[in-house]
Amino acid sequence: MADKFDLIVVGSGPGGYVAAIRASQLGLKTAIVERDALGGVCLNWGCIPTKALLRTSEVYHNMKHAEAFGLKAEGVSFDLDAVVKRSRQIAGQLSGGVKHLLKKNKVTVIEGEGRLEKGKPAPKVIVKGKDGKDTSLEAKHVMLATGARARTIPQAGLEPDGKFIWTAKEAMVPDTMPKKLLVIGSGAIGIEFASFYKTMGADVTVVEMMDRILPVEDEEISAMALKSFKKDGMKVITGAAVDSVKPGKDTIQATIKPKDGKQTTESYDRIVLAIGIVGNVENLGLEDLGVKVDRSHVTVDGFGQTNVPGLYAIGDLTGPPWLAHKASHEGIVCVEKIAGKNPHAFETWNIPGCTYCRPQIASVGLTEAKAKETGHDVKVGRFPFIGNGKAIALGEPEGMIKTVFDAKTGELLGAHMIGAEVTELIQGYVVARQGELTEGELMETVFPHPTLSEMMHESTLDAFGRAIHY
Incomplete structure (x- = not known):
């Protein structure tokens, strides 16, 4: 006999756990399925730990310029292991906070990897636990909040290798401070890492395919940011792409090809990939259910409803803007609609975007x-x-x-x-x-x-x- 709920949420990121808590507040018997740490990528490997790193770099910058404030700070340096440890501790603390909130709001937490099978009134959720055994769950409503991951470019050899080529996750726990770093992509993620590593002393180059950095921002803001980054010593190449890479013993060569101009090849200690994200739609059983997916993102209406009865999706899984606060708001709108309230359909017209560089x-x-x-x-x-x-x-x-x-x-x-x-x-x-x-x-x-x-x-x-x- 399958366990039954009013709502099952798959994924506990800022969209999933917020939706689960709100659902419970509205009287729905709710479960949340998570295969990793509570809080999802944002809390554990994104929004929060990166801000901890950036705060460290901000303090480090101020210490190096203490004289401007009439202060003296000599021999300023840093301990990379301690910097990373602080970031990880903060992420761990907040993940524990999410666990407490879910318990306080009587949300059932189920550890394991979820997939969907046909069922009524909503698809069944089959959870493979850490012991390898499957548990079948049933609910009146199922919400997918499985998030997204970094996009890669296999044809150029740009796939994370755990050593030379990093995604954001590896860039958050560096085993060494690279002397020379290449960041591919100048959106919020790329620029934040470029800013952190540059402030901490790395020689940073940013490559952007578009004709300007931070392409979603106002052109005047992009121009001012570029001027500031260059003044700080950051190298920025726009209208260009990394054509290929060649790992060596201690460094990796990257060939950069501008739209107009001669290609160049240089060696770097590490490369950070920040060229966008793709939705986590694999291994969920979406194909068998006939769920509409457009370029790795699940198609939904203004209330998170998919084309399959009883199945909803929110957050990064459903497309841009890929922001935690967007996911949280979508989750609340979706749950309130399920509970019979009358929320406004979700729109993106008033979602703020923030980039925590310097x-x-x-x-x-x-x-x-x-x-x-x-x-x-x-x-x-x-x-x-x-x-x-x-x-x-x-x-x-x-x-x-x-x-x-x-x-x-x-x-x-x-x-x-x-x-x-x-x-x-x-x-x-x-x-x-x-x-x-x-x-x-x-x-x-x-x-x-x-x-x-x-x-x-x-x-x-x-x-x-x-x-x-x-």
């Missing part, structure tokens, strides 16, 4: 170019960090906040930032967009002084010719 980058909504492309007559505001007292006091005078408004309605179409702590500031504009505030409400809002948030006010004022401090 300087930080954050954005929400339309870029200036996209706003114009979609037919908006726009008003654009800008405010530089150098005009903000708090930024100067922090010793962080480089950066900018840019806002894009509809000239006719005053609607905030998008906001784009680069500089210290912008990953925290962006939420102010997210709330403004969610509340459908116009430039009028933002102008009339009082921002505390001295704070970095004052720049958000000034950027809005600048869009309408009213900036005070610029």
